[in-house]
Amino acid sequence: MKEEAFQSNEHNNAHSDTAGPLIRHEISHEDHPLSLGKASVWHQYFEHTEIAEQIDRDLQRTHPEMKFFSGESSFGRKHRESMRNVLLLFSKLNPAIRYVQGMNEVLAPLYYVFSTDTDEKNASNAEADSFSCFVLLLSDSVDHFCQQLDNSSVGILSTLSRLSDLLKANDEELWRHLEFTSKVKPQYYGFRWITLLLTQEFNLQSILRIWDSLISSPFGIQEMLLRVCCAMLLCVKSRLLSGDFAANLKLLQHYPEINIEHLLQVAQDLTPDTSYYRMSS
Structure with missing residues (x-):
């Protein structure tokens, strides 16, 4: 009898959790979607989205005369996606500088050289190799972007x-x-x-x-x-x-x-x- 009552009570609690009003959880001011604080996860999300959109716009304008970078072919989109990953990662790792318009132009020659390597194994690592060389190349002049x-x-x-x-x-x-x-x-x-x-x-x-x-x-x-x-x-x-x-x-x-x-x-x-x-x- 007690066991049946216990099971019935559990069923009622489970039902009330799903059928009743949702429990309101308190969130910190920093995590509020409208928070302007730089530590806010939402602020960081919107900032990241803005940078990603700027990178996408710039990549569309990168060497438009070359099919390697432009157009809607599968390899053109693939190259832009890889370059996008490199620039986004650089932005994440360098919050004081982030992405500055024109960095796509500096990355383009590096990515082109690695991607067109006649050794397919080397070419398959173009994204990672480009990122490494991009960081090294900018390390000598990164202060110019600050x-x-x-x-x-x-x-x-x-x-x-x-x-x-x-x-x-x-x-x-x-x-x-x-x-x-x-x-x-x-x-x-x-x-x-x-x-x-x-x-x-x-x-x-x-x-x-x-x-x-x-x-x-x-x-x-x-x-x-x-x-x-x-x-x-x-x-x-x-x-x-x-x-x-x-x-x-x-x-x-x-x-x-x-x-x-x-x-x-x-x-x-x-x-x-x-x-x-x-x-x-």
Whole structure:
């Protein structure tokens, strides 16, 4: 009798749990969907979603002239998905920087090289290999993406100043014309050149050749990058000297086709900016 009563009571409790009103659980302020606190799981979710959407938009614009990256083919979608994973993971692991528009352009050459490896086993690891190299490549210039460091010795403004000094050391006439006559400051063109490692200035095959020189240079990636940027100015010197602000800005923001081997040779032969080395020592 007692056993039957106990079973009946259990049945009634189970029924009341499902049929009655739901029990209201208290949630912390931080976990409220409308909470603006940065520690809120909802804030983090919405932030992650926003970053993912930005990455998706940027990947759609990555080398649209190449079927490898664009289009709705299965392999095009696969490549974008792999690159998306790399950029999202980088964003997660670097909360102070997260994802910055343009990082997709820096990743693209790396992913392309690994994905097109003739060794299928190597190609199958393109996503992981690309992530590893992407982190290493940006480790030398990641401070350029951090706005809080813009005015520091490791920020982008300091690097642009070094570019200006390098040009002055190698061609003071051109430096004076850009700085004082046409007033085309390095910020107007060099910011994109440096932060995106020239990926917006040349086609992919040219970028691969330039990056070979950057990565293998005994000067280091950033130093060689500044040399290439300075060489880009020297190679269009006559056009710059004859141009005003508008003409020179258009020229440098839409850099013309050039013999890449000649450009790299000019960069290699530049006189270093010795003032930087004196300050560093």
